[in-house]
Amino acid sequence: MSGQTPGAGEPLKGLPPEQLPPVSGPLTGGESATSPKADDFAPAPRQNVFLKELLRSNWVTTLLAIVAAVIVGGILMAVTNKEVQTASVYFFSRPGDTFVAIWNSVYGGYEALFRGSIFNARADDFLTQIRPLTNTLGFAAPLIAAGLGVGLAFRVGLFNIGARGQILIGCAVAALLTFNLDLPMFLQLPVTLAAGIAGGAIWGGIVGLLKARTGAHEVILTIMLNYVAIYLVQWMVRTPGVLQRPSGGQPISAATPANAQFPELFGPRFPLLDWGFVVVIGATVFVWWLVERSSLGFRLRAVGENPHAARASGISVQRMYIYAMLFAGGLAGLAGMNQIQGAVTTGFDSTIDAGIGFDAITVALLGRSRAWGVFAAGLLFGALKAGSFTMQASQGIPVDIVLVVQSLIVLFIAAPPLIRTIFFLPKTDAEKAAKARAKAAKKAVMS
Structure with missing residues (x-):
């Protein structure tokens, strides 16, 4: 039976390697007629690519840096507010009072900032209502x-x-x-x-x-x-x-x-x-x-x-x-x-x-x-300066809080990876490459 050609169900033992059928598949690293190739996968949808690039853009990072600074500024307003401090003493017996005081302090502060820099809805006529905006432009x-x-x-x-x-x-x-x-x-x-x-x-x-x-x-x-x-x-x-x-x-x-x-x-x-x-x-x-x-x-x-x-x-x-x-x-x-x-x-x-x-x-x-970026940033800082006086006058919030917000904006702007980490944004190619190099260097040292 040694010279007989083996059937389909018989084991293929004793045959030279060149006569063995090709073996391929995902576990062997080879390719076959039925195994998927890299070109067989559909490219990522264009909207996904656009969204990824948008989230990586400098404008999104800058906007989120401002949001992060505003959040930290709100925390500082709440911590330094006397009503919040008073309500926090009996927080465990009446927690709702503390949360209400926090909301009132933060909302009141930023509402005063808006009222002093953009639009004062409490004024009697329209020209007086838009005066804060002109103050912002002047500053x-x-x-x-x-x-x-x-x-x-x-x-x-x-x-x-x-x-x-x-x-x-x-x-x-x-x-x-x-x-x-x-x-x-x-x-x-x-x-x-x-x-x-x-x-x-x-x-x-x-x-x-x-x-x-x-x-x-x-x-x-x-x-x-x-x-x-x-x-x-x-x-x-x-x-x-x-x-x-x-x-x-x-x-x-x-x-x-x-x-x-x-x-x-x-x-x-x-x-x-x-x-x-x-x-x-x-x-x-x-x-x-x-x-x-x-x-x-x-x-x-x-x-x-x-x-x-x-x-x-x-x-x-x-x-x-x-x-x-x-x-x-x-x-x-x-x-x-x-x-x-x-x-x-x-x-x-x-x-x-x-x-x-x-x-x-x-x-x-x-x-x-950039010229127009600086123009927009100047408007933002002009608004912060114009609104800080109303914050201090109507809410008793120190002007220093606005300066802290300005400083935090710069801090977050100077650290884009921190912003991407806080808001779970996709990393840039440069950050991925730097992480890969660091990982490879660490592996080489350990080996």
Whole structure:
């Protein structure tokens, strides 16, 4: 029977390997006519791919960072509320009182924030109801201008934290050169505006020039020039014949001439909103065009992405640094002009920036250093500032809570993996690759 061909039901023993039937399947790693192939699987639905990419986007991460900061801010409101503290003493006997107190504190706080920054439904007429929105726009204008300058520098790889000094010098130059001209308004106003922008640009250009020629780090330069600007303006407003107000010995400058002030945009019922906001919108359009559409903007972005590759392709990196800081300083000077030509026209001293110089860093980070992103971030921070006063007045919530919310927004923006972990968002390809590398390195060490 050894020479007989085996039947279908007989065992295939004794045959050489080349005469054995092929064996394949999912457990062998081979493929057969009936085993599924990689190409046999249908691709993921397009809506799933779109949703996954949407959840990975920067806009979703930014929005959820704001949501997370608002949640933490609500917790702080509840913890610091006296009614919540009182009700929590007998929580186990009457827990409902505690939850009601928590709801009242959080809802009351954010309702006051909305009422003070967007729309006040308690007012008698429509114009008074929308006044909070105009206050928000007025507070946002200098934040947007300075944030555009910081964001533009970020796009070129420069960390400009000298907006405060650039604002101060812009105000000082405008006051020195234009306050005593006594020109008609159609000349005095633009001349004052141009002088302030030029002053800020010069102060920022010093940083760019030193960075380009000596390689000095822009962070150190801007920090030191901030102090130089602060003490220089303090000396100016204390010295008669320089910037000190002629009548009296107070350390404050003369008031901004009436013909150099921005006119109110919608009349005296909305005093905080003037034509400076329109100028800021124009500056936003200009920065967007400059960075995203112009050939100079392409070179600036190339330097920001990789200065060595930009230099190898023939771009003058040093020149781009100077240009970037000139633009950044000029935009900070525009923020200063929004202060002395709009918000504070009775005279200024070394505190005229009102923290705008450092808030601009936060605005630029939140806006991802994009022109319209910075514009939206400035509106958000303007709303927080406008609404904080109503929160404090009507609910007794400290303004510091709003500052905490602002800080938390930046914290969460700076840590996108944390946001994706909190809200169970899909990880990016870069995060997956980093996790795989870490896992492989750990496995190699253990082996």
